[in-house]
Amino acid sequence: MNTVSPFKTADQKKAERAAKRDAVLLAAVRMFNERGFHATSLDDVAASLGISKRTIYHYLANKDQVLLECVTIGLNQLLEAAAEASREPGTGRDRLAKFLRRYAEINMEDFGRCVIRTGEETLSPASIPQYRQLKRGIDNAMRERIAEAVADGSIAPVDVKIAAFTLAGALNWPARWHNPDGPMTREEISAAMVDLLMQGLLPSA
Amino acid sequence: MNTVSPFKTADQKKAERAAKRDAVLLAAVRMFNERGFHATSLDDVAASLGISKRTIYHYLANKDQVLLECVTIGLNQLLEAAAEASREPGTGRDRLAKFLRRYAEINMEDFGRCVIRTGEETLSPASIPQYRQLKRGIDNAMRERIAEAVADGSIAPVDVKIAAFTLAGALNWPARWHNPDGPMTREEISAAMVDLLMQGLLPSA
Numbered sequence: 371m372n373t374v375s376p377f378k379t380a381d382q383k384k385a386e387r388a389a390k391r392d393a394v395l396l397a398a399v400r401m402f403n404e405r406g407f408h409a410t411s412l413d414d415v416a417a418s419l420g421i422s423k424r425t426i427y428h429y430l431a432n433k434d435q436v437l438l439e440c441v442t443i444g445l446n447q448l449l450e451a452a453a454e455a456s457r458e459p460g461t462g463r464d465r466l467a468k469f470l471r472r473y474a475e476i477n478m479e480d481f482g483r484c485v486i487r488t489g490e491e492t493l494s495p496a497s498i499p500q501y502r503q504l505k506r507g508i509d510n511a512m513r514e515r516i517a518e519a520v521a522d523g524s525i526a527p528v529d530v531k532i533a534a535f536t537l538a539g540a541l542n543w544p545a546r547w548h549n550p551d552g553p554m555t556r557e558e559i560s561a562a563m564v565d566l567l568m569q570g571l572l573p574s575a
Numbered sequence: 576m577n578t579v580s581p582f583k584t585a586d587q588k589k590a591e592r593a594a595k596r597d598a599v600l601l602a603a604v605r606m607f608n609e610r611g612f613h614a615t616s617l618d619d620v621a622a623s624l625g626i627s628k629r630t631i632y633h634y635l636a637n638k639d640q641v642l643l644e645c646v647t648i649g650l651n652q653l654l655e656a657a658a659e660a661s662r663e664p665g666t667g668r669d670r671l672a673k674f675l676r677r678y679a680e681i682n683m684e685d686f687g688r689c690v691i692r693t694g695e696e697t698l699s700p701a702s703i704p705q706y707r708q709l710k711r712g713i714d715n716a717m718r719e720r721i722a723e724a725v726a727d728g729s730i731a732p733v734d735v736k737i738a739a740f741t742l743a744g745a746l747n748w749p750a751r752w753h754n755p756d757g758p759m760t761r762e763e764i765s766a767a768m769v770d771l772l773m774q775g776l777l778p779s780a
Contacts, residue, residue: 526780
């Protein structure tokens with residue numbers, strides 16, 4: 371006789387619920403990235419998981435909340451990358467490069483792509499404050515890494531704000547053009563882009 | 576007695592028609608950039624010009640065509656900038672920098688902003704071939720300028736494709752963050768960004 375209880379513990383139930391919610395978000399983010407938010411319905415998302423839209427409503431209130439959750443996951447991944455990079459050894463320039471590489475990689479992953487492909491105008495007005503706050507955190511982290519590299523002399527002085535926008539823009543763009551079936555891995559693309567940004571376009575030394 | 580004929584010549588009528596169509600496109604592109612394509616109706620565009628939606632239909636077939644025309648104007652401005660830069664004197668690196676500066680400026684102007692803010696998924700399927708062809712022209716022009724600078728030794732060898740995407744991404748991004756009421760002009764922002772991309776983030780020499 372099987373001695374495993376057929377009744378789930380509270381922890382098991384919680385974990386299952388979280389796993390189901392995550393599966394909904396992953397299916398949704400992939401459709402948003404592929405078709406666009408407006409062209410995706412929760413019926414489509416549900417169908418791709420073999421469930422009904424009513425089941426989705428056990429986990430998420432509506433399509434706007436699904437989008438906000440997807441964007442929030444991506445933004446939190448970027449914030450985590452910033453925190454990790456800030457703890458790296460080496461110069462300020464090393465920590466900046468580390469952050470930039472991971473930043474670009476995330477923008478080629480499902481939730482990061484959604485962050486970049488979602489303009490603020492697509493979010494519901496109620497979602498915007500949370501979105502802006504997370505974005506600001508990432509922008510501040512980028513500026514901190516640049517300012518630190520200038521301060522320790524590992525890069526020459528620059529306009530920190532312009533530099534942050536320039537680097538972020540370059541590394542956001544793969545969210546639009548990256549093809550996961552292409553010949554280079556995300557890590558290779560990211561490393562090549564960050565090298566180029568750090569080295570500039572100068573004659574051979 | 577006024578000797579000017581009250582009857583318009585065919586040329587005058589054509590010019591007036593073009594001016595009215597342009598005014599519709601400019602009003603539309605500003606609303607698309609501000610609110611997003613989906614949140615803008617042709618009724619709103621018409622109202623902003625003090626005309627009726629029926630009047631818009633004298634010039635443009637529907638909202639999808641309005642968007643395609645707006646994006647096409649922006650893409651043609653970028654293609655023109657590429658052609659102009661290719662005729663500049665100096666090294667390949669000079670011509671590349673010239674193109675990049677103008678490219679960034681256009682992306683901070685009305686129609687260029689719309690190009691960047693409009694994902695392919697927003698266009699109607701019928702519009703996509705024309706859009707892709709123009710985009711490809713700009714991407715090819717960017718790659719040509721980079722390859723030419725590598726060929727004449729004014730920049731060190733790079734992966735031309737990756738470099739084109741990196742530069743384009745950095746200089747597309749102002750379409751999302753640029754504030755026309757900010758302290759720097761478009762030309763100043765563009766010059767600072769292009770300097771940074773050309774110089775890289777290196778220690779002071």
